[in-house]
Amino acid sequence: MVTKQHLLEKVRTQKPLIHNITNIVVANFQANGLIALGASPIMAQAIEEVAAMSSHADCTVLNIGTLDHANVLAMIIAGKSANQKGTPVVLDPVGVGASEFRKQSIANILREVKVTIIRCNAGELAALANVDWQAKGVDAGEGQLDVQNVAEQVAKQHNCIVAVTGVKDTVTDGQTTFQIEGGHNLMPLITGSGCLLSAVTGAFLAVADGQNLQATATALAFYKQVGENAAQNAIAPGTFAVELINSLYSFTSEDLRDNMTIVENTGIQL
Structure with missing residues (x-):
């Protein structure tokens, strides 16, 4: 099994090319974060070129x-191209519960594209599973949810990995489930911290040699520690955003600690 240290070193050695079709709010942040990590970003969403890029x-x-509508079509075309090549696809269903258009768009993507991982927050997970939840725009919102159980069921439904971020992260393929401790309370106070995590996860998946569950859990474990490290030099959200990029660049494999555990599968059906 690949180790956390080995995966981080592989990202920085191999410099994987990550094709992002992302939102206008975070594109620059995602690209800079990937470069700082050691990966190579490309931010292309024109329908005419996304298949070639992927x-x-x-x-x-x-x-x-x-x-x-054009953006969703571009995602489907890009996802199918990645499927044909056999490379991973990360789906970030930002604010999927905020509107019917978002729900239908995610349903269309999941129907047309074989995704490797769904990277979401608890509110987005609830929307994917049709669980009652009080969303607030694209933020996580509030509600009661057995995150582990629902994540396991969504993973089984879509035959993919589900990674749910929060105070404690959950990563599961429906059979094996990891929980990850750590992070910092400044992380949700900057726009795009979760979106950047999806891109970072993509970089780890790109060098995982098929060990996708381990790579996903490793990416989330790494990112929580990067956030903690960034917070040591930040006094507020504005400086934290800069320090998060700096920490992605400076954090080494020797800095990594073991902050994830395997937990028992719930075995509960929704």
């Missing part, structure tokens, strides 16, 4: 933060 990329990341 065919060249080592991973494709689809983010619906500021979507329209």
Whole structure:
């Protein structure tokens, strides 16, 4: 099994090309974060070129933060191209519960594209599973949810990995489930921290040699520690955003600690 240290070193050595179809709010932040990490970003969403871009990329990341009909079609085309090449696809269903258009768009993507991982927050997970939840725009919102159980069921339904971020992260393929401790309370106070995590996860998947569950859990474990490290030099959200990029650049494999555990599968059906 690949180790956390080995995966981080592989990202920085191999410099995987990550094709992002993302939202206008975070595109620059995602690109800079990937460069700082050691990966190579490409931010292309024109329908005329997305298939070619994904065919060249080592991973494709689809983010619906500021979507329209053309954008959704581009994601489906790019996702199918990645599927044909056999490279991972990360789906970030930003604010999927905020509107019917978002729900239908995610349903269309999941129907047309074989995604490797759905990277979401608890509110987005609830929307994917049709669980009652009080969303607030694209933020996580509030509600009661057995995150582990629902994540396991969604993973089984879509035959993919589900990674749910929060105070404690949950990563599951429906059979094996990891929980990850750590992070910092400044992380949700900057726009795009979750979106950047989806791209970082894509970089780890790109060098995982098929060990996708381990790579996903490793990416989330790494990112929580990067956030903690960034907070040591930040006094407020504005400086934290800069320090998060700096920490992605400076955090080494020797800095990594073991902050994830395997938990028992619930075995509960929704």
